[in-house]
Amino acid sequence: MRSVVGVVLAKELRDALRDRRTALMILVASIVTGPLTLVLLAQFVAGLEEKAAVLKVRMAGEEHAPQLVNFLHRNDIEIEAAPADYEARVRDGRMDAVIVIPDDFDDRMLAGDSATVEILYDDSRTEAGPAIRQAERLLRAFNRETGTLRLVARGVSPDLAEPVKVERVNTATPRQKGALVLFLIPMFAILSPLLGGMTVAIDSTAGERERGSLEPLLANPVRASRFALGKWLAAWTLASVVAALTLSGFVLAALAYAQRKLEALAAFGALELLQFFAVIVPFAAMTSALQLLICTYGRTYREAQTYSSYVFTVVSFVPMIVLFSGLKDAFWQLAVPVLGQQMVLARVMRGDAVVPADYLVPAAIAAAIAAACLVTVSHLLRQERIVFGR
Amino acid sequence: MIEARSLAKRFGEVEAVRSVSFTACDGAITGLLGPNGAGKTTTLRMIAALVAPTGGDARVDGVDCAAAPLAARERLGVLSDARGLYARLTARENIAYYGELRGMARPAIAAAIARLADLLDLGAILERRTDGFSQGERMKVAIARALVHDPPNVLLDEPTNGLDVMTTRNLRDVIRRLRGDGKCVLFSSHVMQEVSALCDTIVIMARGAVVAQGSSQELLATSGCATLEDAFVKLAGGEGA
Secondary structure (H helix, E strand, O other): OOOHHHHHHHHHHHHHHOOHHHHHHHHHHHHHHHHHHHHHHHHHHHHHHHHHHOOEEEEEOHHHOHHHHHHHHHOOOEEEEOOOOHHHHHHHOOOOEEEEOOOOHHHHHHOOOOOOOEEEEOOOOHHHHHHHHHHHHHHHHHHHHHHHHHHHHOOOOHHHHOOOOOOOOOOOOHHHHOHHHHOHHHHHHHHHHHHHHHHHHHHOOHHHHHOOOHHHHHOOOOOHHHHHHHHHHHHHHHHHHHHHHHHHHHHHHHHHHHOOOOHHHHHOOHHHHHHHHHHHHHHHHHHHHHHHHHHHOOOOHHHHHHHHHHHHHHHHHHHHHHHHHOOOOOHHHHHOOOHHHHHHHHHHHHOOOOOHHHHHHHHHHHHHHHHHHHHHHHHHOOOHHHHOOO | OEEEEEEEEEEOOEEEEEEEEEEEOOOEEEEEEOOOOOOHHHHHHHHOOOOOOOEEEEEEOOEEOOOOHHHHHHOEEEEOOOOOOOOOOEHHHHHHHHHHHOOOOHHHHHHHHHHHHHHHOOHHHOOOEOOOOOHHHHHHHHHHHHHOOOOOEEEEEOOOOOOOHHHHHHHHHHHHHHHHOOOEEEEEEOOHHHHHHHOOEEEEEEOOEEEEEEOHHHHHHHHOOOOHHHHHHHHOOOOOO
């Protein structure tokens, strides 16, 4: 004889798997959205890198600046003459940046005076950023070289003009370079169990009330806690499955894109997937219990759906807060649901050390919250206003 | 056997049921007759241990429903006021779910469903999903679900509500066969003809209390009326019916 909890679990899973809403959600939310977003982002970021990587500048009036042209050629920079309507093109966004040389440039340079050069750009277009910065960098380098030559010609040490030398040493590992993109994977990891558990949580609570099957169900000689447990296990199962599918989708996307575009994505492989599961499966236990609880208050499917969307919104805000507030990692965050998971997942993504406490503390808190929710649901299922409330 | 002793239920200010007492015997059909809002459904819910009484007690085969709800429900089959089915499950799966919840083994469930399919004429719809069932088909599945464990006591809350004439007649036969099997059948209705056609004992309820009970002959004698309808109207206080 099967346990009653097993009976309820099996029935809810069977019911949910026959629900088109569940099937659609699994397909859209987990398999398509995540990897698709990642692929689009990878294209975008890789596009930025490519734009800056091509060493090419557009110039108008290059014939007036032979020294500058010479400098650029020596630095392997390709010069492309700007078309006559360059101003309009920049304004329309068809061209990123143009270096404009005035007619008197050469005369002033030969006389040892300072000459003016314009960089024409539209900085409201973020994708033009790399091209603008590159043009600036090249002109600064030309400036320094010319200045140094002039100082040397007058017998002055160039060090006088440059008391501090700045050298850049970039310590970011490939993983850290992709930090913003990789922030998305933890976010999807945290949201996917919410999506996965939602339909079962709604259908097995408010859905039962709406279709009038809750009263006869509770007339069976079964403790309310057994129903709560079985329904929760069903929601947890689907939440974990959807999370697993979503994350596996990321691994596949990362495999496809790793070599070519985003080096950082290569860091999301089988090991990271396992580490993510260790964080997300206990987290899903909590979110499913929480969804079951709030949906029990819903009299209709639609009402419960509204309540669930509040939970979803609150949870999805947490990663945003972390991103924009620049919150530093701290032990106390482990004790805060969502925040703790976000922090540990971010560490996994960065390749930082993750200790057992990083898994155990959030899991213990999640388990405690899940237990509290389930006790409350069992209690509510014995309440007349819940069972019969219209 | 089902007994109610001074059963009472108060929802805040509203006294839904006050001092309801009656006994429904085994091998007999007992009808709770009363206008809408008389407290019939609340009384049945207290017997099914879904609602806790605020006074008195209900017993099923001597088991106190409030003190031992699970034991009382073991001995009951309940067609409640709400009788929703799972639309994505077949009729068989809907019935089997309740058998499994009661800890029945699979062969026993299969045998019970075969028996009920015969009794309720479910054969043609057994393997279909209940989505799109007619009201009569839904009712039959809901009754089969309530009877899957062959309970000695059966509660039926307004079982003929919304059914056509043919289905109602079939249902009456089913209820009589349950009596023939020696079961205690307690059912509620606001339709006088329904109750008089079927019941051995009639309990008339009005405004949350029992106003009269007995066989139809006894009720006629008590009220001094020529027809049961007149007796009902007189006893129930001129409301509803």
